[in-house]
Amino acid sequence: MITVVGTGTGAPLPPDAGAALAGAGLVVGGRRHLAAATTIPDTAERVVLGPLAPALDSIEQFLEKPAERGRVVVLASGDPGFFGIVRALAERFGAERLEVHPGVSSVATAFARLGLTWDDAVVVSAHGRDLRTAVNVCRAHPKVAVLTGPGSGPAELGAALRSSGRVLVVASALGAGATSDADADSGVGSALSTGTAPDSASAPHSDAGSVAHSGERERVERVTPAEAAARDWGPAVSVVLCLDEARVLSPVRTVAGPPSGPAQWALEEGEFTHRDSMITKFEVRALALARLGPRLGEHVWDIGAGSGSVAVECARLGAAVTAVEKTLDGVERVRANAAAHGVYVTAVHGAAPTVLSDLPDPDAVFIGGGGRELPAIVTACARRARRSVVVAMAALDRVPAVRDALVAAGLDCDGVLLQSSRLAPLPGDVTRLAATNPVFLLWGVRPPARDEGVAQ
Template sequence: MLTVVGVDGSPLPPAASAALAQAEVVAGAARYLHLAPAGAERVAMGPVDAALDALDGRRGVVLASGDPGFFGIVRLLRARGHDPVVLPARSSVQRAFARIGRPWDDVAVVSAHGRALGPAVNVCRARPATAVLTAPGAGPAEIGAALHGWERTLVVAEDLDGPHERVSTVTPDEAAARTWRDPNVVLCLRDPDAVPDPAWIAGGPPRPGGWALPDDAFAHRAGMVTKAEVRALALARLAPAPGVLVWDVGAGSGSVGVECARLGAAVVAVERRPDDAARVRENAAAHGVDVRVVEGGAPAALAGLPQPDAVFVGGGGPDVVAAAAATGAPRVVVALAALDRLAPTRDALHAYRVEGVQLAASRLADLPGGSVRLAATNPILLLWGEL
């Protein structure tokens, strides 16, 4: 018989106390083991496998923080063949939002505990409201440093319901410069005073059902927009998704970057023209997504940007493609209008498996009298490299 008991600083319920009283072994974080009865073996959860081995075939209790079924130990126990009784407490995310009096049904919850920090940070970059379950080495300081350049407010809740509880509201740069007490949870908010819209699904609205929006869905300069047909294939090769960071280099109107953001990716758009940079911001706002705009010419403007998972190069020569490839991004997609750039671009992607296609679309156009004709768009070479 195995019971998992959630601990949140409140008195334990009778069922949890009864399970502890009968336990032969109690496992959990060292800070919780004082709850174990005198006759039970106490196993601190450092190396998890050793602790779980001690539970096999014995009456045991696992003491876990908050709700152990929410990014917690219950998953691992079931994978080991256990069928535990779970007595949850309030999760740290629930308690943290309660401290600031904000609803949280719109919040994306991500974990950096025992996982890579990058995908969690990319969700913070993309979403207006995110909660991060942290770990030593992947906590408020590291998250704050990674969010440099993004307009975010961090709420850091340390030692919730413990003797050293503290809730601090800071900028990312302030978070990066401080030392924080474990355990903690980080709330990352674009606007801490915003009242989220009523939702029918937790975690915010689902991703849109379509992509490759019409060209006129974006403000652009004299037709300088990646055409919908090209955008459709570019998006398929970039594979934008939550947890992914995409660079849109030579962004122009930002149509590719905005569509990546609509599909859940974090996006950095790099554009040298101030008027086009303003259009990227306008288009992102019109579509309700967050795109960080960096004004400057590539490749120089790429220096210091966070590591991308995919790069779209819509403007710039082979030197820009080479700089994109030098990041080691798993996917690089390049749109070319000039044929003479094909060979240098392939050379710049020498470390990648390169494929490509010419896209020449003809669209229906009205003729007088109700007839239609086919109107050709300019052909584009689309190359993509994958590691």
């Protein structure tokens, strides 16, 4: 049996750790956890929890020894079942061999300091992971908790979210105890006092329920992304909350986590404000969305956004979205449609492809306008899209050039001509079919990378 004890967000070990440690033959944990565990028997082996593989090997070797040598105890920060070491232990040794005593996670503690519920929060780990996923989630959702790590902390997150309109709440040294130091009061939570430092960046747990250096104070600070980007936060940061302050309070919920997806998509044109029917028709939008595949943690561009109907639909499906529109009234229309549907879309005023150089890379791109510049726009987008590009065109003459641009960028290209007829009423309570304008829809998909050295 392997006993896993979550220490929560404070330095002292929880009460139920004592009995487990008293019978331990092997204790695995961070340096500070081991130092705080005063009841470890002198006969017990100790392994500092740094790189994960050697620690797991030590556990396996110990488990092969006679049972009378004692049990294995793993000390971990926060809640070890929340982005923590429980996953690695269960994969290696089986969940049935684990006895887990969870602590309070840093996410729960941080939201508690603000007096906010977190059943509606999206939690994303940037610990040892690409920060772009966390950034995209923060841009798309009003209440996000980001578990940080080296190179993916408040400064890096703030730099990527400068224009997002979000507020960052940086929680450091959580669980360190209260203090009345008024200078540390940021307006979100009072400064609190001492704890111990987070373990090495190579430690396997990323709940960030790690504790701060002795002598440091718990701090919960509200800053703008620009302010976060300008500071050196040190190693004591536990978690960063990214909030849209206008939408942090949600109605009573039944299901925790991010809001469920929309009940329907490819909405009627009447669901959007548009000019002179300049809007992607719902039949075209339905197939475009299927080929774009917008989802949580991804970034989508809508080029030549017009009314922003595609941008709004992608945002409703969970993606972070940037809509590029060359007219000022179009930009305002995109923002109004996004607000009407309760989603956030970054609307950029400018002409593609020139304005694209300042945007973060997309996972998928929809191009609904471009005129004579269309081939150049497709080329620029196809070179940067990580996954797919979808192009809608009314003009037959532009199809070959767009296809060539997609193929030249290394994408697998396909497409259809969409022609639909809608039911329309006639006098006498009868119905006819009214044809919509035909639209060419081409899409390019980036093929999966081939492993080097594999025989072709």
